[in-house]
Amino acid sequence: MTELGWKSVGLLELTALPSIDKERWVSWVREPDALLVNGGDALYLCHWMRESGLADLFPSLRDTVYVGLSAGSMVLTPRIGEEFVGWKPPTGDDSTLGVVDFSIFPHLGSPDCPENTMAAAERWATKIESPAYAIDTQTASR
Numbered sequence: 001m002t003e004l005g006w007k008s009v010g011l012l013e014l015t016a017l018p019s020i021d022k023e024r025w026v027s028w029v030r031e032p033d034a035l036l037v038n039g040g041d042a043l044y045l046c047h048w049m050r051e052s053g054l055a056d057l058f059p060s061l062r063d064t065v066y067v068g069l070s071a072g073s074m075v076l077t078p079r080i081g082e083e084f085v086g087w088k089p090p091t092g093d094d095s096t097l098g099v100v101d102f103s104i105f106p107h108l109g110s111p112d113c114p115e116n117t118m119a120a121a122e123r124w125a126t127k128i129e130s131p132a133y134a135i136d137t138q139t140a141s142r
Contacts, residue, residue, distance in 0.1 A: 001036045001069065009036070014045070017052035029057055032064065039070025044087040046075045046096045055097055070106050073141070077103040081124050100141075102131040110137050 002009045010028060017025055029035065037045070049055040058066075066076070074080050076099040085094050105121040107113040121134035135141070 001038060001067070006034075012054075014048035014052045014054060017048075017054065022053055026057065029054065030061070030064075034065040034067055035061070037066065037068045037072030037075070039072050041086045042071035042074040042080045042084060042096060043089045043094065045071050047087075047089045049075060049097065058097070058099055074104050074106060076100050078130050079103050079128060081105070081128055083120070083124050102133055103128045104141075105132065105134040106137075108134045108136045 010032070012025065012028060046055075068074075068076060074084065075096050077096050078098040078101065080094050080096055081103065082094055105116070105124050107116045108118065108121055110116060118134065125132040125134070133141070
């Protein structure tokens, strides 16, 4: 993500934010034109977005572009589906932030994720209770 020609890139470690005065780091989130959020485990990312207070800022970031990769995009959905649960959050379920009203099955047809087939996406979609989209690694949502 850092090789895309951005003017500057900063790093925000969500697990450290609860130990930093919120007045200090909130400006770091409000000032940029875009927030780049990488992948990993969507539920772990969701947990720390909530714990840190970052998730609470999303409604006020109307002019900020959110760029999420893999779990970074899944975390904005209402649910990820049991197929993508790795880390078990304290809530014990697969709910995420619900910023958007659809769920995402990522990496469709990717050689790096051979299990992410259209058949698997169709099975996954039958269990999701909101609109659901299977997307490949080149697809973006706006």
